[in-house]
Amino acid sequence: MMILKEENYHKRNVYAVELETAGRAIPTLPTYSISEVSKHSSKEAGIWVIYKDGVYDISEFVDKHPGGDKIMMAAGGSVEPFWMIYGVHKNPDVFSMLEKYRIGNLDSMEVEGKVENVLDPYSNDPIRHPALRPCSSKPYNAEPPPDLLVDSFITPQEIFYVRNHLPVPEVDLESYELEISGVGIKDKTFSMENLKNLPKHSITASIQCAGNRRSEMSKIKAVKGLEWGPAVIGNAVWSGVRLCDLLAALGVTGNVEGKHVQFEGLDYDPSGSYYGSSIPLYKALDKRGDVLLAYEMNGQPLSRDHGFPLRVVVPGVVGARNVKWLSKIIISEEESTSHWQQNDYKGFCPSVDWDTVDFSKAPAIQELPVISAICNPLPGQNVYLNDDGKLSVKGYAWSGGGRKVVRVDVTVDEGKTWTVAEFSDQGEAEHSRHWSWTLWQAEISAPPGSDSVEIWAKAVDSSYNTQPESFSNIWNLRGVLGNAYHRVKVNIKKRK
């Protein structure tokens, strides 16, 4: 039934390709010793790095590095241990860009033993379900097939998309502790047993990555980021302790304006920095905000990929704030200073590029805008009309901030006529606490005699916000917030 041209749909294998020539010695270039390279580790002295046998002066590049100032950790030394962690660099574009900054070779007598024997930090990552489609393997990032995704209102944990920024930490439940500290409270730690003794609450909420549907945006113009399809979203029942209860018990009350709750995970990079993020304090303290410290997903303990033993679930808010492997909660006058809060997960004007971007000028993404996607049929699929000559279409729609999807419109004639989709499930919640997605389906009359049609879908939420029509005017250099109309072209086949 389903014939997906997968090679057209995800160009995933690009990350597996390694240009064998990068970093090889080039006989015409000068030779430098490791100690000479190590002197070039500041803006004043110039910033040099080593990759295999190559020496590179990347002084001009550091301000443009999409990963921010983490690149300075490699200044005067080898980038290789960092690239073991940030596997996204093993990409032909990165290698060819690096070679542009080539200035010489490393002294060949020194090369042996240069790189410390770094064990693969990803070697302890869990085994994943074969239905997941990896977008990168180190760190592991994967989404399920879209048509499988919308077959269930509650997404099974095994096929729920995984977005890891770093290796999956291994947590010993016996010694695990959650630390809570910050302005206006006394420091306190909780074991998992302490937390499980507190009242248990459950919410049904979707979590979506800011990069969902990025591969459509990158067709307009290249963006930096994982080439995600439309399945980087899932809907689950999360159970755990309400953050508002915990904070109230610790005496966090009074004026919430301008304050933040920072979260820190147990996943860390080679410099020892942990993944971190923050949300406004009012969201955390609002009983109707439903922020959970969750230890269960769909009635089961969290799997390692989803944050075992404890993660934050901030319903209505971008996945990046739903910190996994939670170890610290800090009440602060400031947002998290992490890279992922300050220099990533922000939206910009389509005319802003890597030369002009100023990350301080845009707010960190919190609530996400309204989105929808057609998940069945899939792009390029051969479809058969039903006995009434109609095309069956299924998908999801969702909006951030607790806004409920109130309508999904579908067209096969570029908007000349729209069909209102039926909702197969959206749960019972109302506007302002509607955290779940909406699954929808429509039966649409295809224009008679067409060999192919392009299906468009757009959703409207309970604030009557709707999706922008095309990606060209919402394009942004990080490829986030890709919520334009979803457009899927399929072939119409006659039954024999």
Place this chain on the structure above:
Amino acid sequence: MMILKEENYHKRNVYAVELETAGRAIPTLPTYSISEVSKHSSKEAGIWVIYKDGVYDISEFVDKHPGGDKIMMAAGGSVEPFWMIYGVHKNPDVFSMLEKYRIGNLDSMEVEGKVENVLDPYSNDPIRHPALRPCSSKPYNAEPPPDLLVDSFITPQEIFYVRNHLPVPEVDLESYELEISGVGIKDKTFSMENLKNLPKHSITASIQCAGNRRSEMSKIKAVKGLEWGPAVIGNAVWSGVRLCDLLAALGVTGNVEGKHVQFEGLDYDPSGSYYGSSIPLYKALDKRGDVLLAYEMNGQPLSRDHGFPLRVVVPGVVGARNVKWLSKIIISEEESTSHWQQNDYKGFCPSVDWDTVDFSKAPAIQELPVISAICNPLPGQNVYLNDDGKLSVKGYAWSGGGRKVVRVDVTVDEGKTWTVAEFSDQGEAEHSRHWSWTLWQAEISAPPGSDSVEIWAKAVDSSYNTQPESFSNIWNLRGVLGNAYHRVKVNIKKRK
């Protein structure tokens, strides 16, 4: 400097035109007595009405009446007293439609004395500021010139748009009482003196009509509603009593889910029905929701047009819920049953028309979507470039639900390049309580040698929702929620 072709911009005078021929006796048609007509006042017997000397069988029309079942108040009798109130009917389209249902003449012996001597219910409406541009006079609806509007972050009361559904009530302050009743509370009344003795709070908030910018949507296809321009929004400092304080003092607490707060005004129609509307109870009880019972606007008592002596201000929510001349507050398990809550102020799919619309299928508009407008220059205006060859553009942007405007993008080349506007003022509030609009300005390089350019503006709010590109895919039969990109074409003139 400003040369506005006003006749192209607002076709306002259409409502003043009265076809003198409508309702005249037609000698070839049969004659009916008043008592005969009066028997036809139900769907079973057919629905007849009288206008001047004409008798009409409108049985087929009643289900399509844009004003809902209020038309049944005239069944079996004359529509004239109702049209005195609902002045919108004095419109050539309505007269010509009515004549299509003509079946006969009223017995001429009876005509004298038929219509009760109804005094013009609008004769006591206040005198308005001459800068306001009326869109209809009975009821009075008017907006200021857009370029005047964005010259001030706080909109003066005198030029703040007026949206009246009925005649302006005359309220005697001495005998005025606000009644509060409903589920879970004991009935209570408050005089203005009682209310003014409670703690006084102020908020700065914009209020916008759902029909703002309707005249642009109606260019795609006709809609039913006042032909508003882009100035049906204003920003003011509102002062009064917080509704959450008042309700908490009356003991309204506990489970808010699914409950509503109904508001009733003192403005009434010929059947004795008052204007009414409702909001969800959680919004009213949320201290951060900032719902006010306001008695001051910009430090002055409310004017009669803006709801003297007391109105509701529901920040972030459509104007229709900000009930003026407030007389009753009712806590209820149900939304307001008023026409304006149930059969108006709702959004529909572009393919839904008056034959297929089912008002029960769409939620009442509460929070409004993100919007922006270019207010200077005006459409068709002749503009001069500044010394740098740039075009100065000014406007406003706003979003409902307390969402802050985080960016406004402006283009003069159909989106090939976008310029990020500077914010001249947006106040200090943060996301979730940002009730004010944002005033913006941009200096844009016009393509060299052009005689004219089309300026586009689009805003992004703190949920990263953005505006849809065009009206065609958000068109709806009532012409509400018109938040597509604003597009203004101007002529570029050379300085002599």
